[in-house]
Amino acid sequence: MAPLTSALQAIRYTRGRGLQLLDQRKLPLEVVYIEIQDATAGWQAIKDMVVRGAPAIAIAAALSLAVEVETLKSAAAGNSQEAVSFLQNRLDYLVSSRPTAVNLADAARTLLDVARKTAIQNDSATSVYEAYLEAAESMLAADVASNKAIGAYGADALYNNVSPLANSHQGVRVLTHCNTGSLATSAYGTALGVIRALHSRGKLETAFCTETRPYNQGSRLTAFELVHDKIPAVLVADSAAAALMSLGRVDAVVVGADRIAANGDTANKIGTYSLALSAHHHGIPFYVAAPLTSVDTAIQSGDEIVIEERSPQELTHSHGGQGTQIAATGVDVWNPAFDVTPAHLITAIITDQGLITKDHNADAFDVLSHIGNSIKKSPLIHSTVNGRDTDDATLATAGGFAERVKALHSSFYQLDEALLVDYVKARPNLAQRLGGTHTEWKIKEVGDGNLNLVFILLGPKGSFVLKQALPYVRCVGESWPMTIERAYFETTVLREHGRLAPGHVPEVYHFDHPMALTVMRYLEPPHIILRKGLIRGTVYPLLAQHMSDYMASTLFHTSLLANSTLKHREGVAQFSRNVEMCRLTEEVIFTNPYRVAASNRWTSPHLDADAQSLREDSRAKIEIAGLKAKFCERSQALLHADLHTGSIMVTQTSTQCIDPEFGFYGPMGFDVGAFLGNLALSFFSQDGHATFEGEREGYKLWILKTIGETWQLFERKFLALWDQNWGSGDAYVEEVYNSKEVRDLAQIAYMSEIFQDSLGFAAAKMIRRIVGIAHVEDLESIEDVEKRATCERRALNFAKHLLKERSQYSDIGQVISAIQSIH
Numbered sequence: 072m073a074p075l076t077s078a079l080q081a082i083r084y085t086r087g088r089g090l091q092l093l094d095q096r097k098l099p100l101e102v103v104y105i106e107i108q109d110a111t112a113g114w115q116a117i118k119d120m121v122v123r124g125a126p127a128i129a130i131a132a133a134l135s136l137a138v139e140v141e142t143l144k145s146a147a148a149g150n151s152q153e154a155v156s157f158l159q160n161r162l163d164y165l166v167s168s169r170p171t172a173v174n175l176a177d178a179a180r181t182l183l184d185v186a187r188k189t190a191i192q193n194d195s196a197t198s199v200y201e202a203y204l205e206a207a208e209s210m211l212a213a214d215v216a217s218n219k220a221i222g223a224y225g226a227d228a229l230y231n232n233v234s235p236l237a238n239s240h241q242g243v244r245v246l247t248h249c250n251t252g253s254l255a256t257s258a259y260g261t262a263l264g265v266i267r268a269l270h271s272r273g274k275l276e277t278a279f280c281t282e283t284r285p286y287n288q289g290s291r292l293t294a295f296e297l298v299h300d301k302i303p304a305v306l307v308a309d310s311a312a313a314a315l316m317s318l319g320r321v322d323a324v325v326v327g328a329d330r331i332a333a334n335g336d337t338a339n340k341i342g343t344y345s346l347a348l349s350a351h352h353h354g355i356p357f358y359v360a361a362p363l364t365s366v367d368t369a370i371q372s373g374d375e376i377v378i379e380e381r382s383p384q385e386l387t388h389s390h391g392g393q394g395t396q397i398a399a400t401g402v403d404v405w406n407p408a409f410d411v412t413p414a415h416l417i418t419a420i421i422t423d424q425g426l427i428t429k430d431h432n433a434d435a436f437d438v439l440s441h442i443g444n445s446i447k448k449s450p451l452i453h454s455t456v457n458g459r460d461t462d463d464a465t466l467a468t469a470g471g472f473a474e475r476v477k478a479l480h481s482s483f484y485q486l487d488e489a490l491l492v493d494y495v496k497a498r499p500n501l502a503q504r505l506g507g508t509h510t511e512w513k514i515k516e517v518g519d520g521n522l523n524l525v526f527i528l529l530g531p532k533g534s535f536v537l538k539q540a541l542p543y544v545r546c547v548g549e550s551w552p553m554t555i556e557r558a559y560f561e562t563t564v565l566r567e568h569g570r571l572a573p574g575h576v577p578e579v580y581h582f583d584h585p586m587a588l589t590v591m592r593y594l595e596p597p598h599i600i601l602r603k604g605l606i607r608g609t610v611y612p613l614l615a616q617h618m619s620d621y622m623a624s625t626l627f628h629t630s631l632l633a634n635s636t637l638k639h640r641e642g643v644a645q646f647s648r649n650v651e652m653c654r655l656t657e658e659v660i661f662t663n664p665y666r667v668a669a670s671n672r673w674t675s676p677h678l679d680a681d682a683q684s685l686r687e688d689s690r691a692k693i694e695i696a697g698l699k700a701k702f703c704e705r706s707q708a709l710l711h712a713d714l715h716t717g718s719i720m721v722t723q724t725s726t727q728c729i730d731p732e733f734g735f736y737g738p739m740g741f742d743v744g745a746f747l748g749n750l751a752l753s754f755f756s757q758d759g760h761a762t763f764e765g766e767r768e769g770y771k772l773w774i775l776k777t778i779g780e781t782w783q784l785f786e787r788k789f790l791a792l793w794d795q796n797w798g799s800g801d802a803y804v805e806e807v808y809n810s811k812e813v814r815d816l817a818q819i820a821y822m823s824e825i826f827q828d829s830l831g832f833a834a835a836k837m838i839r840r841i842v843g844i845a846h847v848e849d850l851e852s853i854e855d856v857e858k859r860a861t862c863e864r865r866a867l868n869f870a871k872h873l874l875k876e877r878s879q880y881s882d883i884g885q886v887i888s889a890i891q892s893i894h
Contacts, residue, residue: 096120108139136158284341324346360422518538666686674860
């Protein structure tokens, strides 16, 4: 066996000397390092599985190009853009060696972002190349440091947790699975790093490693590493692990992770779930060891993790598919690469930033809070929230994760059409969805909202929409900064509401958290923004049916009527971090219209007196204060929270709800009221769009009919869901509400509250769209200013009346009559 200069390493790199990769194909019989002198050799090594393991693959690719760049740097000529183009082409080439490797693609994106940022600051190829070298080398150093931190935290956790048991023998007895050591990382390892740390402290008795079917990473690689480092080890068959536990020979289990969801559900090599179940049954602590970067904050639970299936030949042939056939020809094979271990079976998650723990027997971890707390505080940086000066201490108090957001989005850059082409080209899953080459793609920026960039991309094979959050309010400009973390909450709502109302929410294809962008289904023509259709006078016969479906399903199933208080509070805690968007709502809907504010505007001078009258209306101020308190304090359900007619796309047969970036847990009536209030605004705008008197009277009646049907159908469907799922949530415990009489009373009171809330929030939404910062096209597009002012005054008068007198209305028919009475 060739001598090693230090603990076993998959990667050896020294600038100027080159890169060496340990040839894992030859293990465990001999140790051979292959010299890598350029990206082409790196590509071949990855393709041939000379190096394996997600972190190791990414670092090997980065450093193979670093060797090539070091040679070029001294002779570099030309400008920075030429250097960026060269790096992009080589990184694209390296990614093609293993297109499904997430770490590899992420590393390439990160390195390319570094190069682009450097190019903006310095028009020198040499500067770009040097920045690349430093970034690639830092990946190697960071991985080693991360692994050793995991080992230290894990050794402390395991020994402290099981030391009473370990006192009866010579140390902790640990079972691990797959390979998580120096051969899967740059050095030391994650779960195997915990075992190494225990051993170095003299606190390990035995490391048990499973063979890990079907490719034998355990018996080939983990066993090799343990023997090499002279760690006492025992190899067991995967199917023997439960029996080993039953004999009392295992004190703890520690495994790695390919991906960890926000609730702690963990995807890892197939067989991990079985070990977790056995450990739980035998009362043995079960740990997951992984860097914090393994957490996918865009995934709420393991249900969203796609499981890859490997080649059937790995099961039907010996030597992991490399040998002779051993299974009957024609037998069907199911060979998943991973399984998902639910969070409730996991004792703790060991990260490079410490342990993520949960209450005993809890169903989930609060991983996001740990991420926020783990990032070291940097000096305060002056910032603003909703136009007010503040600092990061205030942000941290308000949002609980300001520092995490800063670090997460450090590589953010704003896309334009040219950068977007590069972005999509670097992501095979998106490029393949469009098909063809980038020269055949058509790109158009169509964002006409208040906050975001929105691109439509069309290709020979398919299409999608790419939406990127901007770090400011788009309709105002950079003078009003705004968090781009809203993209995370929007994507989370889209996925959850899409699960609950799949026919009315566009499918999400891709989410890039650092870049604050979401890729989703393109709602192709004849889909149109509902507001534009209402302005045209188009009838949508299924609108009330579809919107009542969407609201009833999403509001009921995310409430305490359907869920336990534990699950509900986890959701509330998660979305409480969308604080900046909620504060924006508080300001523009519940505060600014009732005071003098620079951002307020209205049709002047026509509505000057009306705006002043509102600011002096004491009763209106009292009512809006009560609604604001409900908005802030009532966490009933996961809301869309911006459900106006500009956030809905329609055809005659389709209704799709988009743009839920304001999503949070709030009062149900806020969603219902937003939709009904915007329909009312459309009603009052119709006379302004008529070319002759009475032209739109029939259409106005259809709008009123839609308002009435939407509420009636929503109430009917919501109650039907409640009846079907009575007792499934913690709000009304079945043993307490055990008679039809008391259930009926409960439902009447509950729906009455939603109705009153809906009317109040509808009024608030209407008022803010007439005298606040952001108006509606329904009214703004009326060219005749006198007509527009007349329509706006009628809408404002009705909204003020509804805000103050809504308690007198007990059914939607009375509200419709009140609308018709306004002249």
